[in-house]
Amino acid sequence: xxxxxxxxxxxxxxxxxxxxxxxxxxxxxxxxxxxxxxxxxxxxxxxxxxxxxxxxxxxxxxxxxxxxxxxxxxxxxxxxxxxxxxxxxxxxxxxxxxxxxxxxxxxxxxxxxxxxxxxxxxxxxxxxxxxxxxxxxxxxxxxxxxxxxxxxxxxxxxxxxxxxxxxxxxxxxxxxxxxxxxxxxxxxxxxxxxxxxxxxxxxxxxxxxxxxxxxxxxxxxxxxxxxxxxxxxxxxxxxxxxxxxxxxxxxxxxxxxxxxxxxxxxxxxxxxxxxxxxxxxxxxxxxxxx
Amino acid sequence: xxxxxxxxxxxxxxxxxxxxxxxxxxxxxxxxxxxxxxxxxxxxxxxxxxxxxxxxxxxxxxxxxxxxxxxxxxxxxxxxxxxxxxxxxxxxxxxxxxxxxxxxxxxxxxxxxxxxxxxxxxxxxxxxxxxxxxxxxxxxxxxxxxxxxxxxxxxxxxxxxxxxxxxxxxxxxxxxxxxxxxxxxxxxxxxxxxxxxxxxxxxxxxxxxxxxxxxxxxxxxxxxxxxxxxxxxxxxxxxxxxxxxxxxxxxxxxxxxxxxxxxxxxxxxxxxxxxxxxxxxxxxxxxxxxxxxxxxxxxxxxxxxxxxxxxxxxxxxxxxxxxxxxxxxxxxxxxxxxxxxxxxxxxxxxxxxxxxxxxxxxxxxxxxxxxxxxxxxxxxxxxxxx
Numbered sequence: 001x002x003x004x005x006x007x008x009x010x011x012x013x014x015x016x017x018x019x020x021x022x023x024x025x026x027x028x029x030x031x032x033x034x035x036x037x038x039x040x041x042x043x044x045x046x047x048x049x050x051x052x053x054x055x056x057x058x059x060x061x062x063x064x065x066x067x068x069x070x071x072x073x074x075x076x077x078x079x080x081x082x083x084x085x086x087x088x089x090x091x092x093x094x095x096x097x098x099x100x101x102x103x104x105x106x107x108x109x110x111x112x113x114x115x116x117x118x119x120x121x122x123x124x125x126x127x128x129x130x131x132x133x134x135x136x137x138x139x140x141x142x143x144x145x146x147x148x149x150x151x152x153x154x155x156x157x158x159x160x161x162x163x164x165x166x167x168x169x170x171x172x173x174x175x176x177x178x179x180x181x182x183x184x185x186x187x188x189x190x191x192x193x194x195x196x197x198x199x200x201x202x203x204x205x206x207x208x209x210x211x212x213x214x215x216x217x218x219x220x221x222x223x224x225x226x227x228x229x230x231x232x233x234x235x236x237x238x239x240x241x242x243x244x245x246x247x248x249x250x251x252x253x254x255x256x257x258x259x260x261x262x263x264x265x266x267x268x269x270x271x272x273x274x275x276x277x278x279x280x281x282x283x284x285x286x287x288x289x290x
Numbered sequence: 291x292x293x294x295x296x297x298x299x300x301x302x303x304x305x306x307x308x309x310x311x312x313x314x315x316x317x318x319x320x321x322x323x324x325x326x327x328x329x330x331x332x333x334x335x336x337x338x339x340x341x342x343x344x345x346x347x348x349x350x351x352x353x354x355x356x357x358x359x360x361x362x363x364x365x366x367x368x369x370x371x372x373x374x375x376x377x378x379x380x381x382x383x384x385x386x387x388x389x390x391x392x393x394x395x396x397x398x399x400x401x402x403x404x405x406x407x408x409x410x411x412x413x414x415x416x417x418x419x420x421x422x423x424x425x426x427x428x429x430x431x432x433x434x435x436x437x438x439x440x441x442x443x444x445x446x447x448x449x450x451x452x453x454x455x456x457x458x459x460x461x462x463x464x465x466x467x468x469x470x471x472x473x474x475x476x477x478x479x480x481x482x483x484x485x486x487x488x489x490x491x492x493x494x495x496x497x498x499x500x501x502x503x504x505x506x507x508x509x510x511x512x513x514x515x516x517x518x519x520x521x522x523x524x525x526x527x528x529x530x531x532x533x534x535x536x537x538x539x540x541x542x543x544x545x546x547x548x549x550x551x552x553x554x555x556x557x558x559x560x561x562x563x564x565x566x567x568x569x570x571x572x573x574x575x576x577x578x579x580x581x582x583x584x585x586x587x588x589x590x591x592x593x594x595x596x597x598x599x600x601x602x603x604x605x606x607x608x609x610x611x612x613x614x615x616x617x618x619x620x621x622x623x624x625x626x627x628x629x630x631x632x633x634x635x636x637x638x639x640x641x642x643x644x645x646x647x648x649x650x651x652x653x654x655x656x657x658x659x660x661x662x663x664x665x666x667x668x669x670x671x672x673x674x675x676x
Contacts, residue, residue: 027642075511075514076514076515098580099511100511101482101509101511101512101515102404102482102484102509102511102512103404103441103479103482103509103512104512105409106404106409106410106411106441107441107442109409110409110410110440110441110442111442125611137611138611139610139611139641139642142640142641153557154557155555155556155557155558156555156557156558156611157553157554157555157557157558157608157609157611157641158555158557158558158561158609159557160558160609160611160640160641161558161561161609161640161664164609164640164641165663168663181556181557183404183406184404184406184409208557210556210557210560211560213406213407214407215407234561236557236558236560236561236564237560237561237564238564238567239545239560239563239564239566239567239573240560240563240576241543241545243375276564276568277565277568278561278564278565278664279565279663279664279665279667279668280665
């Protein structure tokens with residue numbers, strides 16, 4: 001079992017003919033992902049390796065039955081690409097693009113809220129169900145199929161580190177999701193935690209957060225109220241200087257809840273096993289999940 | 291990106307948001323002339339730096355004559371202003387804003403920001419203006435009015451009424467306030483601001499509403515569509531190494547430790563800083579070379595880390611995803627050939643094309659310490675800088 005995507009997921013890639021789009025499409029295909037279509041406006045009719053390219057997402061969906069879109073479109077056009085995919089009827093959108101303006105994401109988030117579509121990201125590594133499908137840019141080889149641990153993270157490479165350590169301990173994963181490092185994203189911690197909670201094959205969860213916002217605190221409260229599975233947590237940014245990147249009035253909204261210390265305290269209070277030394281996270285997981 | 295108060299007020303002027311009459315000045319003479327041109331005293335002379343708390347630090351002064359303007363401008367220009375936001379080293383003041391004095395009846399607070407939690411625009415206002423809004427939030431949260439605006443419908447009249455009545459504005463001030471908030475909101479959305487804050491927003495004795503202060507921050511990711519805003523960037527307000535890094539599209543923040551580090555991905559970079567600290571050393575910087583880094587960017591990153599004299603050891607921690615380990619290794623080798631690396635370097639890499647990367651480093655003949663995993667890397671780097 002897995003959450004959100006599996007071996008039957010039919011993926012189309014928006015921005016398939018770009019440098020990153022090509023490189024990562026090949027990696028996904030090599031991993032066994034069913035990449036059925038690509039979209040690059042103006043390049044309809046061409047092929048990227050074996051994958052047919054279309055001008056619009058609607059055409060690609062009609063011709064191939066794609067139900068998931070993986071987006072590599074540059075930031076100025078990414079919000080439009082997400083909306084196009086949502087309108088064309090795919091059920092999962094994975095937006096890798098980093099650097100989408102916040103104002104664009106506010107509109108996207110509110111628009112897709114009542115549509116039957118799940119947006120993962122943006123500014124994320126994507127989602128992988130090890131052994132079944134890789135829809136993103138993570139190195140597939142570090143993952144171990146078969147579960148029983150689900151991984152959800154706001155980061156990219158930090159997630160790879162965590163997964164690498166899990167695999168090193170012989171602990172497999174059901175699904176690993178990067179929800180993205182942007183302030184406004186599609187899928188949040190709680191969406192993933194509740195899906196992992198409902199997935200019978202997921203027996204434990206690793207949750208990786210970082211400073212800023214209050215998503216970790218909200219997730220911790222959700223776990224305290226609804227969680228039955230053990231959770232190991234990690235928060236990056238204990239040494240991050242305050243005031244960088246975070247606006248003055250922004251701090252007021254979350255109060256004291258944007259700091260790593262605050263998040264760690266909230267998570268501990270909810271019964272989450274928080275690891276403060278990333279180098280030993282795998283060992284801790286072996287103890288907690290063992 | 292941050293801009294100065296006088297620049298924010300220039301934008302307010304363009305969007306018809308009322309501001310006191312005033313002008314920026316870069317010398318004592320210019321300040322005195324600006325004051326004369328305002329046509330009446332008193333005037334206020336305000337230091338222009340990218341930090342709040344300027345008044346408490348002695349950077350805002352009232353003057354009642356041309357001579358007094360010259361005196362206070364002379365004191366402020368060239369001073370090192372220390373506020374709670376500048377850090378103990380303070381900031382050198384190179385310009386002032388000279389503004390007409392106003393007959394203030396009441397000081398209010400008003401800000402607009404994208405609210406990440408709700409994914410709406412958020413308007414915050416308070417009758418307790420002129421004070422630190424975080425203090426108001428902590429001590430008297432009931433004095434803060436919050437109104438959320440759905441980005442799909444934008445600002446409606448009822449939103450403005452909720453804010454206006456929430457501020458207990460006198461009836462006569464409601465119309466000018468409506469115009470001010472409507473125009474300010476347009477500025478906020480059209481210019482992709484990450485924060486617009488007016489503290490204080492003042493109500494005058496004759497029921498006018500004006501922005502006495504102005505703080506505007508922009509979403510860096512949206513600057514590509516606001517080329518004119520980029521002209522407001524003041525490099526004097528930024529760390530020179532950070533300026534150089536940004537020219538190479540590197541996300542670098544200078545810190546005061548001794549272990550330089552280069553990492554791909556912001557989360558892993560923060561976690562690597564934390565690891566350095568746990569190992570008993572202290573990070574000299576945050577450097578995320580990003581997902582799509584080229585060998586050239588890695589080389590530039592290396593050079594920037596090395597130009598910090600505090601650096602006595604370097605930890606490179608790369609987990610290859612988009613950034614492939616072979617590209618990273620190539621960059622390290624290039625940098626080592628062109629730069630004189632006089633501190634020990636620990637390299638830890640994993641992920642996409644890691645074998646090729648390790649091969650490139652091994653073949654290079656460089657004196658690098660390689661680490662098998664994160665734990666090993668932390669131990670090795672701590673041993674080096676001790």
